[in-house]
Amino acid sequence: MRLLELSSVSKDFAKLEVLKEINLSVSSGERHAIIGPNGAGKTTLFNLISGKYRPSAGIISFRGRNVTHWGPHKRNRLGLSRSFQINNAFFGLDVFENVRTGVRSRFGLRYSFFKRPGGMPGIDEETWTILNQVGLADYAGIPARELSYGQQRALEIGMAMSTDPELILLDEPTAGMTREETDGAVDLISRVTAGKTLIIIEHDMDVVFSLSDTVTVLQNGAVLISDKPQVVRQDQRVKDAYLGSD
Ligand SMILES: Nc1ncnc2c1ncn2[C@@H]1O[C@H](COP(=O)(O)OP(=O)(O)O)[C@@H](O)[C@H]1O
Numbered sequence: 217m218r219l220l221e222l223s224s225v226s227k228d229f230a231k232l233e234v235l236k237e238i239n240l241s242v243s244s245g246e247r248h249a250i251i252g253p254n255g256a257g258k259t260t261l262f263n264l265i266s267g268k269y270r271p272s273a274g275i276i277s278f279r280g281r282n283v284t285h286w287g288p289h290k291r292n293r294l295g296l297s298r299s300f301q302i303n304n305a306f307f308g309l310d311v312f313e314n315v316r317t318g319v320r321s322r323f324g325l326r327y328s329f330f331k332r333p334g335g336m337p338g339i340d341e342e343t344w345t346i347l348n349q350v351g352l353a354d355y356a357g358i359p360a361r362e363l364s365y366g367q368q369r370a371l372e373i374g375m376a377m378s379t380d381p382e383l384i385l386l387d388e389p390t391a392g393m394t395r396e397e398t399d400g401a402v403d404l405i406s407r408v409t410a411g412k413t414l415i416i417i418e419h420d421m422d423v424v425f426s427l428s429d430t431v432t433v434l435q436n437g438a439v440l441i442s443d444k445p446q447v448v449r450q451d452q453r454v455k456d457a458y459l460g461s462d
Pocket residue numbers: 229232234252253254255256257258259260261
């Protein structure tokens with residue numbers, strides 16, 4: 217089943233054409249990697265899919281609904297989640313509270329409702345499940361700022377999963393990681409996104425080829441190729457640009 221579909225989606229910023237007539241189709245359960253040089257428009261594409269930006273032209277549908285003009289919260293409620301970098305607002309909160317905030321929003325209830333002591337058992341249980349999945353249960357009471365770099369990225373993935381999304385968008389989740397941290401992150405991502413649909417922007421080709429079953433190459437705001445990893449790997453233009461000649 218087709219979960220996400222972009223038809224002739226373009227995005228301009230003032231006179232700058234950043235994305236040009238993008239067609240992209242992602243099926244339910246697919247693990248889709250997006251690669252391309254810096255400035256190709258990858259993050260902008262995510263911003264259009266998540267609803268942060270509206271396209272200048274074209275149509276985005278998700279779960280059969282035309283969501284082109286929907287905002288991020290409405291798309292999130294329909295099962296679309298993107299990871300975002302934990303920032304100052306979250307650094308001071310402990311790990312448990314960071315994840316619980318997302319779980320709580322899944323239950324569709326307002327924060328103030330849970331200010332009473334004890335909270336909601338279902339929400340706390342689900343928060344523990346996610347913390348266990350991302351390997352942070354032992355760090356539940358620690359402020360996010362005290363986590364290691366790799367653990368902060370794991371927390372971001374946990375937060376993205378906390379709304380129990382159908383489709384999850386991860387923008388360079390292994391950026392700045394050591395080889396060892398990257399291997400850990402790949403393992404974590406495949407575990408927590410099992411049974412979900414994943415779109416991942418990734419620069420590390422080992423990660424791309426170990427995680428994905430479809431690869432889209434963006435170049436100058438256009439799709440160069442979108443196909444199975446083994447096909448993309450053999451494409452001469454891709455080889456020249458990214459994989460080096462062997
Ligand atoms: N909000 C914005 N306003 C103006 N230009 C932007 C904005 N966001 C991105 N761009 C431009 O769009 C181009 C693509 O950026 P981006 O999507 O971040 O690329 P990538 O993630 O592939 O490195 C860049 O030239 C960038 O400067």
